[in-house]
Amino acid sequence: MRTVPPRTHARRTSLMAARAAETSPIGYGAGTTGGGGASPVTAPTPAAFKSAVAGDAAKVVRASGLTSLSGQVDSGSRTTVPGVGSSSGFTGSGLRVKEKTNAVIRNLNITKPVAPADGITVQESTKVRIDHNSFSADRDHDKDHYDGLLDINHGSDNVTVSWNTFKDHFKGSLVGHSDDNASEDTGHLKVSYHHNRFSNVYSRIPSLRFGTSHLYNNYVDGAETACHSRMGAQMLVENNVFRNTKVAVTTNRSSGVDGYANLRGNDLGGAATEISRTGTFTSPPYGYTAEPASSVVASVTSGAGAGKL
Secondary structure, X not given: OEEOOOOOHHHHHHHHHHXXXXXXXXXXXXXXXXXXXXXXXXXXXXXXXXXXXXXXXXXXXXXXXXXXXXXXXXXXXXXXXXXXXXXXXXXXXXXXXXOOEEEEEEOOEEEOXXXXXXXXXXXXXXXEEEEOOEEEOOOOOOOOOEOOOEEEEOOOEEXXXXXXXXXXXXXXXXXXXXXXXXXXXXXXXXXXXEOOEEEEEEEOOOEEEOXXXXXXXXXXXXXXXXXXXXXXXXXXXXXXXEEOOOEEEEOOOOOOOEOEEEEXXXXXXXXXXXXXXXXXXXXXXXXXXXXXXXXXXXXXXXXXXXXXX
8 A cells, every 4th residue: 555645736636636537446346347448328318228228238328417217227237327417317216236247337416316216226246336426315304215325235246436425415325234134245345435525424434234345535524423334344444534523433333243443544533433343454455545634635525526527
């Protein structure tokens, strides 16, 4: 692991632009290519979009405009779904990647996923990249009115969640849906979160059961309970920034078995930590560069979310 040293403003700006424009995923999702060089198509209606993203042939299907959905759309393997411009995406629901491999979802606005549908669900799938999307809801309703913004479950593996914004929601990102799913999830659910911004999200930033997660260079503002490791999960929390947050990291809530966590280089901003068990996960099995916490707010604010590619 290399940590970026202090730089001049001009060099920092260049670094932030380069990071925000990453052409391939870093972390557990490295090597994910989606539809690769397939010729992009644009689906003009919800029905046409649903048909276009189905199947496992290599494809790039562009979402244009903000489309209202009453349920999730299933996306196939070897598929890239990019939004057109800065305001395309889905409201009311979103996408599901189920029993698939090699999927990329980028540059989408995904808003108000009404329960029981998540904004994005990754289920029994491998090699997935969730990048430069803007997830949001509101906190005017009961906490169960909307479902999760991004949930990863049922033994999914090798996922990178990068440069997204998550805003105004109770339940941010759940990894591992149940305390009773050890047989399917143990040894899987390996997820990297980097350079994401969580604003006014109450909890699950993320909540991790059984799996292994590396969280670095994320910016969390306005959480009750942010990073939550449970049911023996291993979590490395590195060079993140927390503001207006009650508990930055916990390993001992809500489940019958505690999780594990290692912390280094974070700016807690006065937030508490509840670490009942220190984990063995200290060195991710991939190359990456973690910038210091002192530059995270600037880089994430300028680079995360739809329209920032």
